Amino acid sequence: MAGVHELQRAAIVLHVLHHASEEPVHGAWMSEELARHGYSLSPGTLYPTLHRLERDGLLVSEQVVVEGRSRRVYRATPAGEAALQEGRRAVRELAGEVLPKDGRS
Amino acid sequence: MAGVHELQRAAIVLHVLHHASEEPVHGAWMSEELARHGYSLSPGTLYPTLHRLERDGLLVSEQVVVEGRSRRVYRATPAGEAALQEGRRAVRELAGEVLPKDGRS
DNA sequence: GCCACAGTATCGGAGTCCGATATCGGCTGT
DNA sequence: ACAGCCGATATCGGACTCCGATACTGTGGC
Numbered sequence: 001m002a003g004v005h006e007l008q009r010a011a012i013v014l015h016v017l018h019h020a021s022e023e024p025v026h027g028a029w030m031s032e033e034l035a036r037h038g039y040s041l042s043p044g045t046l047y048p049t050l051h052r053l054e055r056d057g058l059l060v061s062e063q064v065v066v067e068g069r070s071r072r073v074y075r076a077t078p079a080g081e082a083a084l085q086e087g088r089r090a091v092r093e094l095a096g097e098v099l100p101k102d103g104r105s
Numbered sequence: 106m107a108g109v110h111e112l113q114r115a116a117i118v119l120h121v122l123h124h125a126s127e128e129p130v131h132g133a134w135m136s137e138e139l140a141r142h143g144y145s146l147s148p149g150t151l152y153p154t155l156h157r158l159e160r161d162g163l164l165v166s167e168q169v170v171v172e173g174r175s176r177r178v179y180r181a182t183p184a185g186e187a188a189l190q191e192g193r194r195a196v197r198e199l200a201g202e203v204l205p206k207d208g209r210s
Numbered sequence: 211g212c213c214a215c216a217g218t219a220t221c222g223g224a225g226t227c228c229g230a231t232a233t234c235g236g237c238t239g240t
Numbered sequence: 241a242c243a244g245c246c247g248a249t250a251t252c253g254g255a256c257t258c259c260g261a262t263a264c265t266g267t268g269g270c
Contacts, residue, residue, distance in 0.1 A: 003119050003122060003189075006115040006118060008195070010108060010111040010114075010115050011202075014199070027249065028248055028249085041227090044250090044251080044252090045227055050249095068238095069236075069246090070247090083109065090112045091112065091200050091204060094119070095200045097116075098193055099193055100193075133218085147261085148260085149219090149220080149221090149258075149259050150257085153257080172267095174216055174266085175218090175267070176216090176218085
């Protein structure tokens with residue numbers, strides 16, 4: 001259970017950036033969304049991850065109230081989008097290296 | 106420096122399994138091979154990683170002597186190959202999720 | 211025996227993962 | 241307005257990983 005798990009941790013960050021770059025997202029929603037894709041993680045992992053991403057300047061957050069619920073919504077910063085591009089590039093590269101060819105063109 | 110770095114850690118494990126499933130490999134060679142692909146990691150990370158993979162039953166090692174040099178060569182076990190397949194599947198899935206479409210889905 | 215060298219192993223501080231649990235903010239009923 | 245509720249977020253502590261630098265091991269040459 002070595003490689004896959006680590007890949008999931010990375011995938012989670014990518015997903016967060018991916019969604020946060022398209023629309024504001026909040027923790028609980030991300031949690032569901034990730035679960036929907038088969039990535040389950042506890043709040044004790046998700047929230048520190050969001051904080052870290054914000055601390056690193058990849059996300060910005062803001063408290064909003066939706067339907068009487070106070071949420072912290074996150075959106076990607078330019079640096080966050082750059083990191084996303086970088087991540088995508090890395091995924092593509094990795095795919096090209098370890099996936100059996102079935103090329104483009 | 107959040108997402109890309111974690112992806113690299115995962116990529117390294119995949120590369121190790123990938124190569125170890127094709128031919129016996131040893132630490133120093135993997136180090137070079139990974140560097141060639143742009144993944145640089147220190148011995149302090151690589152060797153514990155190999156040990157962990159072996160402890161988890163994904164690799165088996167054996168001491169051999171090559172040109173008067175004693176090396177520990179690793180090969181993938183069936184479980185290791187299974188983990189590799191699993192990892193490939195995860196990469197494919199991840200690619201399909203965060204990469205801009207241009208294939209099927 | 212002793213040195214040189216490729217290759218491998220270990221140390222210790224910093225950071226991360228995780229589930230369980232606590233906290234918060236705003237609503238609802240009375 | 242107060243108490244209580246609930247979704248959402250935050251925190252805690254133990255175990256594990258990362259990392260560079262450094263030490264160690266075994267082999268051949270002198």
